[in-house]
Amino acid sequence: MNKVVANAREAIADVKDGASILAGGFGLCGVPENLITALAEKGVRNLTVISNNAGIDGAGLGVLLKAGQIRKMVSSYVGENKEFERQYLSGQLEVELTPQGTLSERIRAGGAGIPAFFTPTGVGTPIAEGKETREYDGRTYVLERAITADFAIVKAWKGDTHGNLVYRYTARNFNPMMATAGRITIAEVEELVEPGELDPDLVHTPGVFVQRILQGPHYEKRIEKRTITPTKEV
Numbered sequence: 001m002n003k004v005v006a007n008a009r010e011a012i013a014d015v016k017d018g019a020s021i022l023a024g025g026f027g028l029c030g031v032p033e034n035l036i037t038a039l040a041e042k043g044v045r046n047l048t049v050i051s052n053n054a055g056i057d058g059a060g061l062g063v064l065l066k067a068g069q070i071r072k073m074v075s076s077y078v079g080e081n082k083e084f085e086r087q088y089l090s091g092q093l094e095v096e097l098t099p100q101g102t103l104s105e106r107i108r109a110g111g112a113g114i115p116a117f118f119t120p121t122g123v124g125t126p127i128a129e130g131k132e133t134r135e136y137d138g139r140t141y142v143l144e145r146a147i148t149a150d151f152a153i154v155k156a157w158k159g160d161t162h163g164n165l166v167y168r169y170t171a172r173n174f175n176p177m178m179a180t181a182g183r184i185t186i187a188e189v190e191e192l193v194e195p196g197e198l199d200p201d202l203v204h205t206p207g208v209f210v211q212r213i214l215q216g217p218h219y220e221k222r223i224e225k226r227t228i229t230p231t232k233e234v
Contacts, residue, residue, distance in 0.1 A: 003163045003213050004192065008038035011186045011212045015151060017044050018071075022107065022147070022178040023051040023061060024154035030171025031060045032155040032188050034216040040064055046071040050107070050147055052100065052174050053077040054084045059222055065093070074147070076100035099127065102144055104177060109146035111180025111209075116145050152182025155216075156205070159189035160196075163210030164203045172204060179205045188216045 005011045012035060015021070021039075025031035039047075040063050047070050054073055055062035064070050065083050072094040078084050087093035098106065099121045109117055118141035122128050132143040154175045156165035165187055167175055179185050187205075192215040 002161045003207070003210060004161050005212050005214050008034040008188065008214060008216070009041070011035060011188075011214055012038050012042060012151075012153075014184075015039065015042065015044050018046045018048075019044065019151060020048040020050070020149040022149045022152040022154075022182050023049055024152070024171075024175035024178045025060065026052055026170050026173035028055065028060050028222045029169075030155050030167065030173065030175050031055070032153040032186075033060070033219065034188050034214075035153040035155075035186060036061060036063055040067055040069065043067075043069070045069050048072040048074070048149075050074040050103075050149060050178075052103065053079075054081050056080045057083050068092075072096065074098060074103070076103045097127070102127075103147075104174065106144055106147040107174070107181050108177040110148040111177055114146055116143055118143055146181075148181045148183065150183055152178045152185040154179045154185065154187050154205075156187055156189045158191045158193060158198060159187055159210075159213050160193050160198050160207070161213070162195050163187065163205075163207030163213050164195075164198055165189070165205035165207075165210065166198060166202055167204050176204050179209050184212070185210045186212045186214075188214050190216060190219060 049070050062081055074096040076098050088095050102121050120141050123140045123142050128142040133140055157168040158166045187210050
């Protein structure tokens with residue numbers, strides 16, 4: 001089944017105000033930047049976005065934040081983004097902070113059809129407030145609910161027209177499990193190939209999880225925080 005759409009704008013045409021969106025990527029690596037740009041241009045608002053982080057000012061999800069399109073962020077890291085800080089402290093943005101491993105497992109569980117699980121992470125902290133706890137083998141665990149969303153937008157290195165995806169290196173953080181947890185999963189890839197061109201043993205996301213796929217026209221390899229070693233004086 002050919003799942004190719006012409007461009008990012010067509011891919012997100014049915015995303016409405018108030019939608020929940022899983023957005024792949026780790027820092028600025030593996031970010032579905034063309035789909036994010038299309039969402040910004042479409043102007044949808046009151047979005048709930050689940051992502052490891054909110055990008056940086058002017059890049060990644062930071063584009064949607066600056067435009068005031070995100071109502072709530074579910075994430076594990078909020079640094080490097082002054083607009084995120086401003087909106088959160090002013091009460092404009094609702095934030096659900098989740099430990100990184102817990103966030104990953106909540107998404108994986110959602111994709112696997114597991115409604116909830118117990119974890120020791122967060123016990124005794126504000127993360128556990130209002131949640132059920134149980135003791136197993138002398139250790140306390142807190143109940144965490146799985147995460148699914150209306151849409152998942154992910155970015156892969158290669159994909160075929162059937163939606164099978166291959167990620168590279170750090171882009172495998174969050175993208176693969178998010179692809180399984182969206183009711184509609186949209187993938188953008190750097191290289192789109194025909195079925196049979198991908199080594200089946202190297203496919204990270206089977207096409208059964210992907211409803212739409214497109215080849216991105218442009219990608220910018222950004223550095224989230226540039227650090228330069230001082231030059232020694234001679």
